[in-house]
Amino acid sequence: xxxxxxxxxxxxxxxxxxxxxxxxxxxxxxxxxxxxxxxxxxxxxxxxxxxxxxxxxxxxxxxxxxxxxxxxxxxxxxxxxxxxxxxxxxxxxxxxxxxxxxxxxxxxxxxxxxxxxxxxxxxxxxxx
Amino acid sequence: xxxxxxxxxxxxxxxxxxxxxxxxxxxxxxxxxxxxxxxxxxxxxxxxxxxxxxxxxxxxxxxxxxxxxxxxxxxxxxxxxxxxxxxxxxxxxxxxxxxxxxxxxxxxxxxxxxxxxxxxxxxxxxxxxxxxxxxxxxxxxxxxxxxxxxxxxxxxxxxxxxxxxxxxxxxxxxxxxxxxxxxxxxxxxxxxxxxxxxxxxxxxxxxxxxxxxxxxxxxxxxxxxxxxxxxxxxxxxxxxxxxxxxxxxxxxxxxxxxxxxxxxxxxxxxxxxxxxxxxxxxxxxxxxxxxxxxxxxxxxxxxxxxxxxxxxxxxxxxxxxxxxxxxxxxxxxxxxxxxxxxxxxxxxxxxxxxxxxxxxxxxxxxxxxxxxxxxxxxxxxxxxxxxxxxxxxxxxxxxxxxxxxxxxxxxxxxxxxxxxxxxxxxxxxxxxxxxxxxxxxxxxxxxxxxxxxxxxxxxxxxxxxxxxxxxxxxxxxxxxxxxxxxxxxxxxxxxxxxxxxxxxxxxxxxxxxxxxxxxxxxxxxxxxxxxxxxxxxxxxxxxxxxxxxxxxxxxxxxxxxxxxxxxxxxxxxxxxxxxxxxxxxxxxxxxxxxxxxxxxxxxxxxxxxxxxxxxxxxxxxxxxxxxxxxxxx
Numbered sequence: 001x002x003x004x005x006x007x008x009x010x011x012x013x014x015x016x017x018x019x020x021x022x023x024x025x026x027x028x029x030x031x032x033x034x035x036x037x038x039x040x041x042x043x044x045x046x047x048x049x050x051x052x053x054x055x056x057x058x059x060x061x062x063x064x065x066x067x068x069x070x071x072x073x074x075x076x077x078x079x080x081x082x083x084x085x086x087x088x089x090x091x092x093x094x095x096x097x098x099x100x101x102x103x104x105x106x107x108x109x110x111x112x113x114x115x116x117x118x119x120x121x122x123x124x125x126x127x128x
Numbered sequence: 129x130x131x132x133x134x135x136x137x138x139x140x141x142x143x144x145x146x147x148x149x150x151x152x153x154x155x156x157x158x159x160x161x162x163x164x165x166x167x168x169x170x171x172x173x174x175x176x177x178x179x180x181x182x183x184x185x186x187x188x189x190x191x192x193x194x195x196x197x198x199x200x201x202x203x204x205x206x207x208x209x210x211x212x213x214x215x216x217x218x219x220x221x222x223x224x225x226x227x228x229x230x231x232x233x234x235x236x237x238x239x240x241x242x243x244x245x246x247x248x249x250x251x252x253x254x255x256x257x258x259x260x261x262x263x264x265x266x267x268x269x270x271x272x273x274x275x276x277x278x279x280x281x282x283x284x285x286x287x288x289x290x291x292x293x294x295x296x297x298x299x300x301x302x303x304x305x306x307x308x309x310x311x312x313x314x315x316x317x318x319x320x321x322x323x324x325x326x327x328x329x330x331x332x333x334x335x336x337x338x339x340x341x342x343x344x345x346x347x348x349x350x351x352x353x354x355x356x357x358x359x360x361x362x363x364x365x366x367x368x369x370x371x372x373x374x375x376x377x378x379x380x381x382x383x384x385x386x387x388x389x390x391x392x393x394x395x396x397x398x399x400x401x402x403x404x405x406x407x408x409x410x411x412x413x414x415x416x417x418x419x420x421x422x423x424x425x426x427x428x429x430x431x432x433x434x435x436x437x438x439x440x441x442x443x444x445x446x447x448x449x450x451x452x453x454x455x456x457x458x459x460x461x462x463x464x465x466x467x468x469x470x471x472x473x474x475x476x477x478x479x480x481x482x483x484x485x486x487x488x489x490x491x492x493x494x495x496x497x498x499x500x501x502x503x504x505x506x507x508x509x510x511x512x513x514x515x516x517x518x519x520x521x522x523x524x525x526x527x528x529x530x531x532x533x534x535x536x537x538x539x540x541x542x543x544x545x546x547x548x549x550x551x552x553x554x555x556x557x558x559x560x561x562x563x564x565x566x567x568x569x570x571x572x573x574x575x576x577x578x579x580x581x582x583x584x585x586x587x588x589x590x591x592x593x594x595x596x597x598x599x600x601x602x603x604x605x606x607x608x609x610x611x612x613x614x615x616x617x618x619x620x621x622x623x624x625x626x627x628x629x630x631x632x633x634x635x636x637x638x639x640x641x642x643x644x645x646x647x648x649x650x651x652x653x654x655x656x657x658x659x660x661x662x663x664x665x666x667x668x669x670x671x672x673x674x675x676x677x678x679x680x681x682x683x684x685x686x687x688x689x690x691x692x693x694x695x696x697x698x699x700x701x702x703x704x705x706x707x708x709x710x711x712x713x714x715x716x717x718x719x720x721x722x723x724x725x726x727x728x729x730x731x732x733x734x735x736x737x738x739x740x741x742x743x744x745x746x747x748x749x750x751x752x753x754x755x756x757x758x759x760x761x
Contacts, residue, residue, distance in 0.1 A: 010550070012581050016557035023564065056546055058713045084546045084553060107550070108557025 001049045001118055003029040007039040007065065008054040008082070016108050017052060024114040036065030043073065050121060051079040052109065055091060066098050076100035078121055082107055131185045134313030138178030138306045145171035145302065149223055157227045165300030168223045169206070170237040173199050173245050174306050180252045181310060185317060193256035196249040203237070203245030210239040240279075240299050244272045244307050251314055261318040269314035270333060275299075276307035277337045278344065331391045335384055342380050346373065421517035426510060429454040441498075441519050443491035457517075458498070460486050488517065496521040536710070543711040544596060547722065551589040558582045592722045598655065599728055610650050614681050614690075615640040621657050625665055634665055634675040634694075644681060646688050647758050652732045659729040660692040660751055667715055668696040669748075686757035688738075695748040707742055729753075 006017040018030050031048055033039035037060040039051070055062035062081065069076060081095040081104040095101050102120055105113045148156070149168040157164050176199040183192035205216055219235035237245075251268040255261060279299045299307075315333070316326055349372065415422050421438040425431050434449050442449065442457050449457065488498040499520050505512040562578050615638060622636055646653070661679070668675035678693040697715055699707060706712045708730040711723035733740045738755035 010554065012554040012558060012585055015578075015581060016554065016561065019561050020557075056550070085549050087545070088542065107553035108560075110557075110560070 001025070001028055001121065003031060003046075003048040005031040005033060005039060005042065005048040005051045005077070007033045007036065007051065007057070007062070009034050009057040009059075010054070013054065013082075013107065013109075020109050020111055020114060024111050036060030036062065036068070039065055040068055040072070043069070043077070047075060047077050049077065050117065051077050052082055053079050054082050055095065056084060063094060066095065066101065070098055070100075078102045080105060080113075080117055082109065131313035131317035132182055134309040135178045135180075135182035135185065137309045138174045138181070141302055141306050142171040142174030142178060146175065149225070152226045154226070161227070162300060163302075164227050166303045167235055167237045168225065169202070169219070169221075169235060170241050170303055172222065173203055173237070173241075174303075174310075177245060177248055177252070177310060178306075180249065181313060184252050184255055185313075189256040189259065193253050196252035196256070200246050200249035200253065203242045203249070206237050207239060207242040207246060209236060210242065238299050238303070240275055241303050241307075244275055244299075247272050248307070248310055248314070255314075261322060263322065266315055266319065266322070266324075266329075269311040270336070272307050273311035273315060273333055274337055274340050276304045276311060277333075278340050279304035280308060281337070281341060325395075327394065328391065331387050335387050338383060339380065342376060346376065349373070419518075421515075421519075423454070423457070423515045423517060424505075425454050425513050425515065427513075431457075432512065438517070441490075441517060442488065448491075457488060458486055458500070459489055459495075485520070488519065497524050539710055543723075544592075547592055547711070548589065551585040551592075555582050555585045558585065592724075595722045595724045595728065599724060599731070601651075607649050607651060609647050611645050611647050612650055612653055613642075614644045614646055615642050617654065617657055618661070618679055618681075621654070621661055625658075625662055628662065628665055634668055634677050636677045636679065638679045640679065640681040644683075646755070648736055648755065652736055655732045656690070656729060656736075656753055659725050659732075660690070660753070663725060663751070664692050664694040664696065664749075666721070667698075668694065672696070672747075688755040688758075689752060690755075691750055691752040693745065693748065693750040695745075698744060698747070698749050699742070701744070704742060704744075708740065 004021055006014060006021075008014050008017065014032055018032075021028050021030055029048075031042060031046070033042050035057045039053075040060075043051075053062050053065065060068075066079070069079075077100070079098070079101045081092075081101055083091060083095075083104055084107050092104055095104055103117070145163070145166045146168060148163060149171065176195050180192045180196040180199065183189075183195065202218070205218055208214070209216055209219070223235070225235045247268045251265040251272075254268070255265050276299070280301065283301045283304070315329065319326060319329055415435045418435060418437055421441045422433075422435040423431060423438060424433045431449050431452055431454055434446050436446070438444075438449060438457075439446055444457075483499050483501045486498060486500055487495050489495050497520050499518040501516045503514045505514055558578055558581050562575060562582075565575060565578065618638055618640060626632055661677070664677045672695055676695050679691075680693075681688070681690045683689070699714055703712075703714060708726050710727045712726075713721055713723045730740055733753055733755070736755050738753060741752045741754075743750045743752070
């Protein structure tokens with residue numbers, strides 16, 4: 001993994017993501033977007049190795065972002081959804097319905113999450 | 129009334145006969161001697177007795193008893209003359225008769241008439257003493273009735289030998305008629321109060337009269353037989369006398385049985401009719417006062433009957449619904465017909481009590497949801513449908529309200545669970561970062577920003593919880609109204625909000641008369657003012673040189689209108705519908721918030737019965753709160 005896009009409106013959560021990714025692998029480039037709209041604009045220019053997506057956001061939330069991302073883009077970076085709480089089964093299933101959404105984690109992001117992620121994406125690469 | 133009439137009949141006839149006696153028309157006396165069969169004395173007694181009866185019924189008891197006493201005394205004296213064969217010199221006391229009819233001494237009334245006068249007047253005196261009718265009065269009057277009726281019947285059966293036919297019938301027809309009238313009046317007036325049914329009494333009297341006639345006929349027969357024994361010869365198996373007797377007795381028994389039977393069956397049918405009308409009244413009371421509409425229709429859908437509730441439900445007077453087609457009230461009533469038809473086809477008895485929903489139409493054309501339950505009534509010659517209609521629009525509205533409230537509650541619990549966990553998740557993440565940094569040997573200056581992030585997270589959480597508490601209070605709290613000085617409240621609130629970001633930047637213009645006061649629930653009013661002002665301050669435009677806020681309050685036609693305008697960030701076009709909903713945020717980067725503020729504002733305004741509106745300006749927003757006219761105390 002060389003670059004990860006984190007999409008989250010909460011500054012603290014952005015801080016946690018950045019810090020955790022740095023600690024996991026300082027070489028990974030972290031791109032930031034405050035909401036779905038910003039993320040889409042950013043993705044038009046570059047395709048990161050992975051996207052960490054918050055679902056509850058103002059302006060354009062995670063689900064709206066996924067819908068646009070599916071329709072407007074041909075190549076999709078693998079996406080991992082961040083759920084505030086994994087108790088809402090409906091949210092979970094709705095996110096996993098997109099084939100480029102590989103997994104979901106419950107907040108906050110931990111180094112363990114990133115390890116799982118890299119394994120998951122590594123497998124994905126082997127398959128393609 | 130009819131009792132009064134009988135009294136008057138007696139008076140009129142008596143007066144007429146007295147007039148005849150005084151006029152002495154010799155030609156008339158020769159042509160119709162029967163007119164003078166009633167003595168002057170008798171006629172006088174009728175006038176007095178009739179007056180006594182009338183006075184009794186008019187409740188002038190003292191006068192009535194006096195007259196009755198005089199008549200009774202006079203009649204008793206006459207009777208004594210007959211019994212003891214004496215002459216008290218009262219026969220021609222008032223008038224010297226110019227003709228003599230019958231066998232009595234001139235001017236003397238017949239013994240049976242005298243007896244009847246004694247009985248009738250005794251009955252009147254008795255009633256006068258008691259002040260009410262009594263069994264004895266009925267018996268006395270009934271005796272007179274029997275005597276007079278048998279006399280009348282005697283005349284009818286054997287006109288030619290009228291006054292000699294029977295000893296008791298020795299009474300002129302007009303006398304008999306007057307006694308008949310007087311006794312009838314005395315028997316039947318107030319008889320119900322004694323517990324008798326008039327038809328029963330009438331039947332009994334008829335039967336008694338018949339038996340009296342039978343007896344008299346029998347006695348007469350015996351007398352005649354002695355005179356004409358040869359003409360009724362004895363046969364082998366008996367004689368004509370016994371045959372005649374048997375026929376008489378048999379017919380009498382049959383007649384009595386018939387009377388009893390007729391009477392019993394009439395009583396029974398009367399009772400049944402009474403029960404029927406009672407149960408009908410009971411049923412009508414239920415149907416007429418029912419809240420549900422009851423409609424009966426025939427197979428073609430023609431309305432046969434409706435109850436008063438239908439008038440309230442459909443808005444038509446009953447007369448406009450009856451004989452019309454049911455489609456007037458339920459345009460889709462065919463559905464019901466199909467339903468009934470299918471029920472009949474499948475052999476199911478048109479599911480009585482099964483309720484289905486359809487649309488009702490009122491007179492003004494408006495429609496409403498209705499519950500309809502239909503029962504099939506199979507009569508001998510036709511099939512009817514009895515329907516019970518219930519207007520369920522209120523229930524439907526409640527259902528909608530409950531669904532709305534439930535959806536809102538679900539949204540609320542979803543959002544709170546998310547928003548409550550969100551700062552905690554952040555804090556947990558930040559805490560593990562702090563621990564990681566400490567392990568790495570980081571110093572206080574490096575830890576400080578992370579710690580302040582934790583602090584920020586908890587503040588966010590606290591703010592949200594405060595808002596939720598406020599919301600719960602807004603919903604639950606019930607407080608009395610108090611007088612609130614508007615301008616003062618606004619200034620005080622602004623003072624409190626000064627510490628907010630941008631609180632000191634904004635220039636606030638207040639256009640509220642100092643004397644203006646409103647009478648509302650103070651804490652709700654405060655929530656409204658707080659929300660309007662803090663939003664205006666929070667969402668000022670940082671790019672604006674002079675952030676300005678205009679607060680205006682006025683009274684328009686009794687309504688209180690408070691508006692807060694700003695030149696701030698405003699709301700992105702197209703977002704207005706979500707503006708007053710829960711957890712909607714439009715400038716999350718600009719200022720922290722729970723997304724509950726405007727929702728709380730709306731709820732508070734609605735609680736006070738008012739409305740809140742948003743209007744976009746070229747630059748910024750105007751929020752206008754309108755509260756309804758204050759209640760007069």
